[in-house]
Amino acid sequence: xxxxxxxxxxxxxxxxxxxxxxxxxxxxxxxxxxxxxxxxxxxxxxxxxxxxxxxxxxxxxxxxxxxxxxxxxxxxxxxxxxxxxxxxxxxxxxxxxxxxxxxxxxxxxxxxxxxxxxxxxxxxxxxxxxxxxxxxxxxxxxxxxxxxxxxxxxxxxxxxxxxxxxxxxxxxxxxxxxxxxxxxxxxxxxxxxxxxxxxxxxxxxxxxxxxxxxxxxxxxxxxxxxxxxxxxxxxxxxxxxxxxxxxxxxxxxxxxxxxxxxxxxxxxxxxxxxxxxxxxxxxxxxxxxxxxxxxxxxxxxxxxxxxxxxxxxxxxxxx
Numbered sequence: 001x002x003x004x005x006x007x008x009x010x011x012x013x014x015x016x017x018x019x020x021x022x023x024x025x026x027x028x029x030x031x032x033x034x035x036x037x038x039x040x041x042x043x044x045x046x047x048x049x050x051x052x053x054x055x056x057x058x059x060x061x062x063x064x065x066x067x068x069x070x071x072x073x074x075x076x077x078x079x080x081x082x083x084x085x086x087x088x089x090x091x092x093x094x095x096x097x098x099x100x101x102x103x104x105x106x107x108x109x110x111x112x113x114x115x116x117x118x119x120x121x122x123x124x125x126x127x128x129x130x131x132x133x134x135x136x137x138x139x140x141x142x143x144x145x146x147x148x149x150x151x152x153x154x155x156x157x158x159x160x161x162x163x164x165x166x167x168x169x170x171x172x173x174x175x176x177x178x179x180x181x182x183x184x185x186x187x188x189x190x191x192x193x194x195x196x197x198x199x200x201x202x203x204x205x206x207x208x209x210x211x212x213x214x215x216x217x218x219x220x221x222x223x224x225x226x227x228x229x230x231x232x233x234x235x236x237x238x239x240x241x242x243x244x245x246x247x248x249x250x251x252x253x254x255x256x257x258x259x260x261x262x263x264x265x266x267x268x269x270x271x272x273x274x275x276x277x278x279x280x281x282x283x284x285x286x287x288x289x290x291x292x293x294x295x296x297x298x299x300x301x302x303x304x305x306x307x308x309x310x311x312x313x314x315x316x317x318x319x
Contacts, residue, residue, distance in 0.1 A: 034064040035210065037072060037234060038217035040079030041227020046235075047071050054208050057121050065210050068235035073202065073243045076231035080173045080200040081249055083228030088170045088198035096145035099196060102223040103138035109219060110135070113184060116211040120183060133286065134188040140291050141192040148197070148293045156304070163307040168300035170198030171276065172251035175244040177237060179256040179285065183209035186285045187216065190254055193295035195229060199252075202231045204244065210234045237262065245269035245277075252276040252299050256283075 032053065036043040050067035066072075087095075106113070110131045117127035149168055156164040174194045179186030183206040194201045205213030217232045233240070241262050245253055246269035255266055258281040270277045278298045283290055 032061055032064050035066065035214040035234065037066050037068055038214065038220070038230070038232040039072065039076045039228075040082075040231065041221065041225075043217070043221075047075075054210065056119060060119075062119060062211055065214075065234050068204075068233040068240065070240070070243050072233055072235075073240060073247070076202040076233060077173060077175075077247055077249055079228035079231055080202050083226055084170070084172055084200045087195070087200055087226060087229050088172075090198070092146035092149065092198075095196060095198065096142045098224045099138055099142035099145065099192060102219060102225065103135050103142065105219045105223045106131075106135050106138065106216075109215075112215060113212055116215060117184065120209040120211060129286070130182075130185045134185045137185065137189050137291055138192055141196040141296070144293050144296060145196045148296050151293065152297060152300075158306075161309050163309055164304065165307070166302050166304045168197070168297060169303045171299050171301050172199060173249060174199045174201045174252045174254060174299050175247070175250045176201050176203040176254045177241060177244060177256060178203055178205050178213070179280075180206045180208065180237075182206075182285045184212040184216065185290070186256060187213055189285050189290050189295075190256060190280065191230060193291075194254065194299050197296045197300050199299050200229045200231075202233065202244070202250075204233050204235065204237065204240055207234075207236055241266060242269060245275075246272055248273050250275055252278065254278045254280060254299070256280045258282070 034051070036045055046066040046068050048067060048069035048071075050069075051064045052067055053061045053064055055061055113131045113134075114124070114127040117130060118124060122130065153165065153167040156166060158164045176190050176194065178190055187203065187205060191201060191203060203213075213232055214234065217230075220230050220232075237257065237259075241255075242265060244250070245266040250273075252275055253266060253270055255263065255277065263279065263281075267277055276299070
């Protein structure tokens with residue numbers, strides 16, 4: 001009987017060596033986070049069902065990322081168009097408040113963004129600098145929301161009994177192909193300049209470094225930004241650029257890469273509905289050249305209003 005007990009213990013002991021004392025395995029399969037796209041204030045999966053797993057320079061998989069399709073882009077444009085009327089008619093001061101709120105929320109999650117940038121091959125110093133500059137840039141454009149109209153509006157002298165005013169107004173829905181090598185700061189800089197002027201946007205984020213873009217969508221979702229004002233897609237420029245350029249309900253396109261062939265294609269397709277094309281292909285987003293009220297004006301239209309005035313007695317028309 002004693003020999004039987006000893007043999008039984010010897011059989012069981014190797015199984016215990018395969019596990020830790022708390023009963024969990026020594027090694028486990030890592031579960032990659034699946035990052036969804038952001039459309040109309042919600043986080044749907046791409047309708048195509050496709051995804052990809054970008055890697056950093058060390059060969060580590062970053063996450064499972066949606067490969068957006070043409071239908072995803074169409075739905076994002078519909079959401080942006082539905083949101084544009086409300087967003088464009090809000091007071092400039094309120095838009096500034098909301099941009100400032102985005103900066104506040106980004107400040108609260110800066111550690112996460114720093115970790116994601118480091119995971120995407122940035123050094124710790126580069127990551128910290130990019131996150132802090134992104135926060136500052138949001139505050140910069142929040143301050144300009146209720147000031148750029150004063151700077152760029154005019155009262156025009158005319159040879160008739162009228163007041164003649166020219167003022168900037170939002171152009172509408174803007175599609176954006178964001179900087180590929182500036183996954184957070186470049187993305188934030190372009191989005192902030194577009195929405196501070198009352199536009200809504202559909203953004204294609206960096207293909208190889210997409211983590212910060214979708215995490216930024218989570219920040220937007222909790223920052224008082226109405227659904228549809230900012231829509232963020234992930235995927236390939238080569239697949240989606242033509243749709244960003246030829247969609248008939250997009251009013252302007254911002255392209256931030258230096259690819260001559262894609263630039264030519266965009267300009268040709270954009271001519272179908274005379275949409276404005278803005279090229280930011282030589283901007284260093286880390287410098288002061290990466291921020292300017294002129295970037296707001298790049299997606300504004302100038303509206304001129306004639307208002308009749310009455311000449312009294314011998315008075316002449318004047319201001």
